[in-house]
Structures are given as structure tokens and as C-alpha cells.
């Protein structure tokens with residue numbers, strides 16, 4: 628029999644007790660603390676280590692650390708302690724159950740509230756609706772990288788464009804050009820940062836950013852989880868389009884561009900609002916499932932241009948909406 632009070636990380640799983648294996652731990656292993664299993668919940672059942680199944684010496688070692696020899700009588704104090712421990716473990720398991728149940732309820736409730744907030748902005752044909760509401764009309768969205776940067780930046784703005792990792796070495800000076808100079812090229816690189824940069828830089832880092840005219844809102848789990856089927860990906864984009872309507876209507880953001888990434892989300896570019904409004908958005912970001920890393924770092928992140936091919940789907944990103952500054 629094993630003394631459960633001496634074990635670390637004790638949890639009950641069905642009619643099994645799982646804990647850190649003291650023998651593995653002594654040898655520096657079992658980081659997660661779940662190697663030891665004991666049938667039953669009182670430490671009295673068969674036990675073993677999942678990393679050393681059928682290893683008698685390992686079992687003996689475990690016993691030497693936490694075993695209770697069978698041929699001795701328990702003192703009344705030990706018996707009481709044992710019963711108290713058992714009660715405590717049962718209560719802890721129940722509290723854990725309640726906590727998980729409560730969390731699930733709350734998550735469902737938050738998702739319901741979110742979907743209710745977005746419902747008025749859902750449309751049957753969000754792609755067409757975005758396209759029709761775009762101040763600039765375009766029939767061949769794939770061919771619009773030039774219009775994209777011309778519409779969002781001033782000719783003298785220094786922009787970083789390139790592949791994701793084109794940053795940090797001397798040769799990457801070529802990835803920083805004025806908007807005017809980029810426009811002279813026939814083909815533009817697949818990615819761009821949303822900020823403008825200081826002259827003479829080689830690094831697309833936060834410190835090199837001169838101005839941050841835009842913020843980017845993206846959510847790849849608005850449906851409550853990451854989409855895994857084509858239907859769920861469409862559903863997530865449809866809700867994302869509703870979020871765009873909501874952000875303009877209720878958050879007062881000015882929409883500049885919408886890019887369908889070619890996978891499961893939309894990138895919505897907005898004018899960066901004043902800091903007070905920005906702080907309000909930061910507080911709401913988690914509740915709205917907005918990607919907070921992109922929100923904070925879009926000015927120096929390698930964002931998809933309208934023709935960027937998505938690695939996972941092999942589909943080009945598509946510009947759906949463009950509103951020149």
C-alpha cells in the first residue's frame with residue numbers, strides 16, 4: 628500500500644489515482660508529475676509507473692519512498708489522518724469539478740453574449756456586402772497590391788515589405804523603401820508592416836517604427852474555438868465581418884481595408900484611434916476574441932498583402948474593402 632499523503636500531484640481519474648512517480652522524480656524525470664498510477668482511490672490498489680511498466684525494481688524503489696508496510700498496525704492517529712486525507716481529496720476533486728463546470732458555463736454565456744452583440748451585423752452575403760460598401764471598387768482584387776499601399780500611405784512614408792524574415796541584416800536595407808519607390812516595382816513583396824519606419828533602418832523592430840497610423844483587428848476563434856472544417860472557417864469569417872460592422876458602429880473605428888487571409892480569418896485595418904479609445908479596445912480584446920499580439924504589434928509585424936499566398940491553404944489573400952486615407 629502507498630501513502631498518498633507523501634505523493635506529489637495526486638489526482639483521481641475515474642477509479643484510478645495518478646501522481647508524480649517518486650522514483651522517476653529522484654532520477655530527475657516525470658516533469659509533468661503523472662507517471663504513477665494506483666488502482667482505486669485510497670492507495671491500496673495495484674500500482675505502477677507508466678514509464679517503467681513491469682519493472683519490479685522501479686516499483687520497489689517507489690515503495691521504498693512512499694510505501695506503507697502491510698505487516699504493521701496503524702496507530703489510531705494514522706487511521707484518523709488517513710480518513711481525513713481521503714475526505715480532503717474527495718472534496719478537492721468535487722471543488723475541481725465545480726470549477727470546471729462553472730468555467731464551461733461562463734465560457735458558453737460569454738460566447739452567447741458576443742454572438743448576440745454581433746448578430747445585428749451578420750449578413751447573408753458578407754463578401755458581397757463588404758465589396759459593395761468599399762469606397763474603391765475593384766474587379767480583380769488579386770491585382771491590387773499597388774492600390775493597397777497607394778491608398779493607405781503617403782508617397783514619402785518608408786515602408787517595410789518583404790518575406791516574413793526579411794529583417795535584421797544589412798542586406799535587408801533593401802526591404803525599406805518609400806511608398807513612392809515601392810510603387811515603381813512591377814511586383815510587390817507578399818508582406819507589409821502596418822507602421823512607417825525611420826530612414827536607414829535594416830530591422831523591422833518596434834524601435835525602428837516612426838509612425839503607427841493603423842491598428843489591425845483579427846480573430847481566428849470568434850466562433851468560440853479555432854475552426855477546423857471549411858464550414859467553420861467560413862462561419863468564423865462571417866462572424867469576423869459582423870465584428871467589422873460592430874467595430875465601426877459601436878467602437879467608432881474608421882475602417883481602411885479588409886483582407887481575407889485565404890484561411891480562416893479576416894484582417895481588418897482601421898485608423899489607430901486616440902490612446903484612450905485604444906485602451907478601451909485593449910480591455911475588450913479578449914472578450915471579442917481579438918488577437919492581442921497583432922493588435923499591439925501590427926506596426927512592426929509582417930502582415931499579409933492582398934496577394935500573399937497562404938501557406939496552409941495555398942490560397943491568395945484577397946482584398947475585399949479599401950478606403951483611401
Ligand SMILES: [Zn+2]
Pocket residue numbers: 648649650651652662676677678679685
Ligand atoms: Zn517512475
